[in-house]
Amino acid sequence: MSSQDSAQESGGGNGAVSGGVSGGVRAGAGAHVHRALPGDRGKSGSVLVSIGALLLGMLLAALDQTIVSTALPTIVSDLGGLEHLSWVVTAYMLAATAATPLWGKLGDQYGRKKLFQLAIAIFLVGSALCGVAQNMPQLIGFRALQGLGGGGLMVLSMAIVGDIVSPRERGKYQGLFGAVFGATSVLGPLLGGLFTEHLSWRWVFYVNLPVGVVALLVIAAALHIPVRSQKHRIDYLGTFLIASVATCLVLVASLGGTTWGWGSPEIIGLAVVGVMLAVVFVFVEFRAAEPVLPMKLFRVRTFTLSAIISFVVGFAMFGAMTYLPTFLQVVQGVSPTMSGVHMLPMVIGLLLSSTVSGQIVSRTGRWKVFPVAGTAVTSLGLLLLHNLTENSSTWEMSGYFFVFGLGLGLVMQVLVLIVQNAVPYEDLGVATSGATFFRSIGASFGVAIFGTIFANRLSTKLSSALAGQQVPPGVSTDSLKADPRGIAELPPALRQPVLHAYATSITDVFIYAVPVALLAFALSWFLREDKLRASVTAPDTTQTLASNPVERSSYDEVARALSSLGTREGRRAIYEKITARAGYDLMPAASWLVLRINRYGWAEPAVLAERSTVPLPVVIEAARQVEERRLATREGLDLVLTDEGRAVAARLGQAREDSLAELLGDWWGPERPTDLQQLVAELNKEMCGSDAERPHDGSAGLAA
Incomplete structure (x- = not known):
């Protein structure tokens, strides 16, 4: 899926937006967004509680190793x-x-x-x-x-x-x-x-x-x-065999010379069984799905x-x-x-x-x-x-x-x-x-x-x-x-x-x-x-x-x-890079704003600044540049992209996708797997105006 496709599916048209999730919304719709906030926060809180429980589980397993x-x-x-x-x-x-x-x-x-x-x-x-x-x-x-x-x-x-x-x-x-x-x-x-x-x-x-x-x-x-059921052919036999091989060999190492002598029938028998099971394991693994x-x-x-x-x-x-x-x-x-x-x-x-x-x-x-x-x-x-x-x-x-x-x-x-x-x-x-x-x-x-x-x-x-x-x-x-x-x-x-x-x-x-x-x-x-x-x-x-x-x-x-690379780059650096790659001289925050509007259909700059971590002066300056370049027009308090703005958003989105593909190197060849294409499209949408960047949750922002 191209970035243009993903942008259009995300509500990149002249106002259609899925679910009313934008932080900056059309006049008259503000109450809808504010009613949605507690649910969003509750969902975020539920995720954090679940992560906490998962961390407890990991803590138990890791602690018992040391x-x-x-x-x-x-x-x-x-x-x-x-x-x-x-x-x-x-x-x-x-x-x-x-x-x-x-x-x-x-x-x-x-x-x-x-x-x-x-x-x-x-x-x-x-x-x-x-x-x-x-x-x-x-x-x-x-x-x-x-x-x-x-x-x-x-x-x-x-x-x-x-x-x-x-x-x-x-x-x-x-x-x-x-x-x-x-x-x-x-x-x-x-x-x-x-x-x-x-x-x-x-x-x-x-x-x-x-x-x-x-x-x-x-x-x-x-x-x-x-519950996303994925059909797998579980390698039960391979799992059993490799565990058995490891156990036999560790038993030889542990019991040899202590419980039994190195030349005892028990130790020799364990060693022979371990080697035989290893041969069977190799044979099984060559044929396993x-x-x-x-x-x-x-x-x-x-x-x-x-x-x-x-x-x-x-x-x-x-x-x-x-x-x-x-x-x-x-x-x-x-x-x-x-x-x-x-x-x-x-x-x-x-x-x-x-x-x-x-x-x-x-x-x-x-x-x-x-x-x-x-x-x-x-x-x-x-x-x-x-x-x-x-x-x-x-x-x-x-x-x-x-x-x-x-x-x-x-x-x-x-x-x-x-x-x-x-x-x-x-x-x-x-x-x-x-x-x-x-x-x-x-x-x-x-x-x-x-x-x-x-x-x-x-x-x-x-x-x-x-x-x-x-x-x-x-x-x-x-x-x-x-x-x-x-x-x-x-x-x-x-x-x-x-x-x-x-x-x-x-x-x-x-x-x-x-x-x-x-x-x-x-x-x-x-x-x-x-x-x-x-x-x-x-x-x-x-x-x-x-x-x-x-x-x-x-x-x-x-x-x-790719996530850790994106985090390490920082939001400002990401938007500087894709803006230059697309051939524009926009501010990083202006590129971010264009992509946000393209994803959700509109944005109200003042609300966007209030609900996100991007400072108000930066958002106002970005909005001014977007309007001066005729990439967006005002509809009441909201900014909506022009045809030229949608074209710029498409090129910025494609630049981000190209950047991700470049990072993947030879994995991004003609025979690239479908799930890799879906990952790049998903990350592209997220990094160029995602739900994670929704201004109403304040959980992420642009270091502009």
Whole structure:
């Protein structure tokens, strides 16, 4: 649809306007508009309430990825099972990762509101059961149930935003979800420590219940979205197979050398089954109508390399985040709450470098330096963490944590961005979630493998520390592993070697991760620095901090990117650009006014200024110029376009559409998809006088 068509359909004729929604209206119709205001505000308020409930749902799912880490040492002391500690984190991640694409497709088919409510219910049941768990196997099973619901909260909350707000506003609201992720990465360890220290580790899970119930009630009452059923061929078999492959391989990494020997029939059997299922998965994905992970993506070199590097980033990040609180609490004697505080430098480094690198790439188009530098700094960070001892100072630990976070952040944003740039439009959504999927799988492996190394090293080193020593009754290697709090009761001569055993067992984990990080560093040199499309912008933090992929459609991804570009440009810059492109020397505000009148049929300048954020002098000056150029005439207090004015509006609209098409680059070719054409037409209408710019709601304006 052309901009001219869209303008005419929007009421661009000599007065026809749909719904009487203009802020500036014909004389005698003012009462109608003022009667409409409360309804409009109520609708806007309903959207804000719904967004608030969605944010609560996202908060729950995101918080449970980080809040448990500081509680783990206490959980182990209470329930035992140190060798299975990693599974408290891994079970949640695996379940959420496997469930995410399924929730996305089911939401398309059966309506997202009911599915979102179901996801909250599953999550809350899992949370309640985690809180009453009596042993480690129970807790791990209930964490998997919680993760199943958490995956739905992630993907559906993001998708529902697209159902209730326009593409132009979507970037702003998705930014709020990114802020929630950033906040949870900081708040999670702190809250986990506070609940563990002052209440009980069980409150790490119980806290979800009141928040989730509020979200459930608000969603039921306030969220009204149309059920737009889209027929999908859900890849149930592919989803099941990839979850099974990941589970088998993580079980091998977690149980090998601890529960069972590496050469035991159980471990060999799990490894063989995992490999066989992987082969079947590849075969199934080649034949699936809508594969959960299309194999054709691996023909794109950039995607394949980015997937491997993403795996390594997840491996290092979540492996370290899981075991650093254990080091702080057991070795350094820090309280659970303060262990969360000690972790802040890592999170600050990560947020700082990911935000800055993403913005630099979006502005300059140069990106290769960041994955190279990021993997190098991550390797350095792991080496520094390996040097931590029981005698390390707070400043030393904070510096090492900051360097490690800095390295992770440098590479996280950019990996999603370059994958989006490397694939065709139709694969944009699945490639974005695919890149994050590999980081999530890497996280599961990192936590499991770090846990295995830690458990094995600890058994050996505790045995050495206790050998030949006068050991108090009831103290043994197994008792110190089962309850680290027993270290405080040891005599000083024995406490020091035991603390050293714990310290080196944890820090040795990081040296094993260094070769993996160096592999990613080597692979990053082989990335080809293709020129970035103008529409590829820094992803929000939901894509860089989430441990599980947030599946969005290709349409959603482009809408997000173009919306953020429009926001970054600013209203004045947008109208300056399209005015120059159309070949006119009008004021930016005059172009805005012409397009508004064209969309709604008329405008009363004084009311327009009163109801919008554009100052009255700017509107009056724009109206004067429009009248002097004979682009509009007065009918009472209202301005109505002349034939010449409608021609100018058509050229301005076409200039905006051309600008959007230019941003899309080679996606805007002869074979461009219909939904992309509809998106450009929709954004064109919104940016050139949309409902979001209605002067009566005062929610948006032109920085003229």
